Amino acid sequence: MKINPYNIILLIGCLGIVVFAVLKLYCCKKKEKTFKFFYYFLITANLVIIQILLIDFGITKLYPWILILYTPFEFLSPVFFTAFTCYYLEKEEIYKRYQRYLLIPFMVFFVVYTLIKINILVDYSFFSKNTASFLLNEIDENFTVIFCFILSVWNYRIIQRYENSLGRLSFVYVRKKTKWIKNIFVALVILSVLWMLTITLFFIKEEITGHSAYYPIWMLYMIFCYAFLFWGIKHLNKVSGSVTNLEDPIQKKITNFQLSGLDHIFSERELQLVHSNPISITGILSYFATSLFDKNKRDDVLLDIVENCISQLQLQECNIYMICKENKVLIPKATYSNKNNCEITKRKKQVPIPIGEGILSKVVQLGKYQCIENLSVITGDNKKSITRRSKLSVPIFIREKVVGVLDAEHDEKAYFKSHHIALFLLIAKLTEIKLSQINTNTVILTNITNDNAYFKELDFLMKEEKIYIDPNLGLENISKRLQISSNYLSQLINKLGGCNFSDYINSYRVEEVKSKLKDPDYDNYTVLGIAMECGFNSKSPFYSAFKKHTGVSPKEYRQQQQIMS
Incomplete structure (x- = not known):
């Protein structure tokens, strides 16, 4: 060539x-x-x-x-x-x-x-x-x-x-x-x-x-x-x-709702950690807090915290160790791992770790977190050689005394950054509050969630973004958007909305249909066509929901509006 x-x-x-x-x-x-x-x-x-x-x-x-x-x-x-x-x-x-x-x-x-x-x-x-x-x-x-x-x-x-x-x-x-x-x-x-x-x-x-x-x-x-x-x-x-600069005004308002749902949990100093780090922290904390609302046993709380650390933060391994003062050991109470980044599994209980030397012991003795960028040496925690893994260990307090350690690991070297540390300190605080409630039987007195704030956030999404128009909208979709647990969302709608999830969503859809049936621009549209535009995906559920909320059929409602106009 x-x-x-x-x-x-x-x-x-x-x-x-x-x-x-x-x-x-x-x-x-x-x-x-x-x-x-x-x-x-x-x-x-x-x-x-x-x-x-x-x-x-x-x-x-x-x-x-x-x-x-x-x-x-x-x-x-x-x-x-x-x-x-x-x-x-x-x-x-x-x-x-x-x-x-x-x-x-x-x-x-x-x-x-x-x-x-x-x-x-x-x-x-x-x-x-x-x-x-x-x-x-x-x-x-x-x-x-x-x-x-x-x-x-x-x-x-x-x-x-x-x-x-x-x-x-x-x-x-x-x-x-x-x-x-x-x-x-x-x-x-x-x-x-x-x-x-x-x-x-x-x-x-x-x-x-x-x-x-x-x-x-x-x-x-x-x-x-x-x-x-x-x-x-x-x-x-x-x-x-900064994600904050890219988000639209609606998302900023949602973030404010999330913060108002957390301000009664954390002190002013702790909330500064939220404000000074990426915006996702507020959503993650909201999810953790709402996921704990119905947990009334210590083991359930610890397992929920660890499982959420894996699922929400994409970690490879997470454990919570609790101190046994009598034997001077750390007992693993909740251990989860993420196999190949796709399957969250509960690990078998590990052997208790003597409080002496090692990373976890140092956290207990000093009452301060330890962040290790590269675990390429034999640690004193489990006597096992670990290569190129990063580790973050945070103390869990109750009444200013260390009672346990929240421990996380990742395969990547230097994986944990400043926002991870801030987030884990706040998660440890959530754990402290929930465990204190269980220990003193004061769950009703100091609720870990702010129901009104989260319900306002949901109502805001319905009215401003009209997410109900999506026919595939489900409990799981909305809970992910609000970054709260789906179980908590269901209970929230029942408690403050006075109805189940399906009726709550359909009430907005019916109001949207009514609005369009009154609008002359939609006179040439069929009733079913309007219903489809408003989020209903079939005829039967639409007619049932419309009659339940208005007392008349869609056809009768349209005729009434035409007579009135």
Whole structure:
């Protein structure tokens, strides 16, 4: 292949992206993983093109040893984009869960590449040059296209799932965030389709040989990478800033409701920890507090705290140890682990730990938390070698005396940050309050939840965001949005709403239907069509709910309104 302006531009352009991304990774070692996978994707995607261009330039003929460095980056690049998508949408647990499976194609073709390299070094003793060419050009490329399309569908489902879930951020904010990643996704799908059409061209016109037919698609891909690099850095820096600045006014009001639900639990000094850390802390604490409202036994409280630490904070392991003064040991009362980041299981009871040396003992003796960034030594807690795991241990007090330790671990080194420490101190405070209530039988006197604040928050969501319009809205969806337990939400509606969950939601839907039946703009709409717009998903439940709340059928109500007007 002769050197021409096209492959020169491609080589310089792709090298520029790789060098820039590598420098960014080196200079910003402490950047969050969203940025890291962003750069990994750009590096590997452009290395695929560079490897082929080196063959076109004849450099691999002059220096055959370069072929030893060739790697199937085409199977690694889509994996990094998937990781980037998951971390960008704060769904990293999905990537962690399936990471090993996503890397299987890369590992398989890495072995194939290695065999081909050995075969070339021994002058094609194992299989012919044509077979090696077939493996690299036909099998490799076709499998890459299939793999990219499979991951495209999967990524799109992740984005959709994120949009449809009612998390701690408002629907408006979620849509704003996903709009950018959707645009990137659509651009990549279009490029993949063009890539597939280019491959098809080789079958239609057999006279076309070499890589020159790929140059137009590679040029477009390089332009995309530069645009992605420029706008991506700008966008990621914006969204990685304070969440508070990005949230809309509705979400800020919800946060205020959550804070009012916590202000009677914590002291002013403790509430400062909430205000000075990420906004998600308020929601997490609300969930913990409401989850404890119906727990009246010590063991139930401890198990609930530990299980929520695993499920809400994505930890690998969490334990609560209580002090036995007589034997001077720490007894594990609640132990949970998260297998492969996807299955929360109750661990078997462990052996009591003598209070003496070790991290947990230090927490008991000093009454202060201990945060260990790297457990690469033999600890005094369990006499077991632990490699590259971080640990956070926080004391649990009752009447200013240490009675236990809340202990958490994670596989990542230096996982626990300042907001984790603040959050665990507040969770330990919640545990103290609930245990004190049980010990003194004063549950009614000092309730751990502020029912009015949470009910106002629910009422606000109904009136301002009209979440009842979603036909799939359920108890679980709303509890996730409010970040309170579903059991507590059900009891709250029964207590303050005076009805069950279904009747409560349908009352808002019926009012919305009544409003539209009065509106002349909806005269041409069928009654059932209006009902569907207001959140009902079938005829029978709608008619039953409407008659229950109004005393008349929808048709009769419309006729009454027409007579009155």
